[in-house]
Amino acid sequence: MFVAKVLVCFVFNQEACFVLEDNRGPYQTFKECTTRVDEIVRNVVPLDPQWQPVGWKCDEINDKQPT
Secondary structure (H helix, E strand, O other): OEEEEEEEEEOOEEEEEEEEEOOOOOEOOHHHHHHHHHHHHHHHHHHOOOEEEEEEEEEEOOOOOOO
């Protein structure tokens, strides 16, 4: 399973960044995760153009519970 994350930085200070972690996932496939990343990016930019997505990743997680 995969969790979508997008790195967003302030346009005027590339050191002012934060990670947006999706709250809908996790996703069964990498493709589903990247589709969600695209959706997050499309929704972030219109909110405040001073914050821009500069990177992303789909972290693979282990969904098995420890015994």
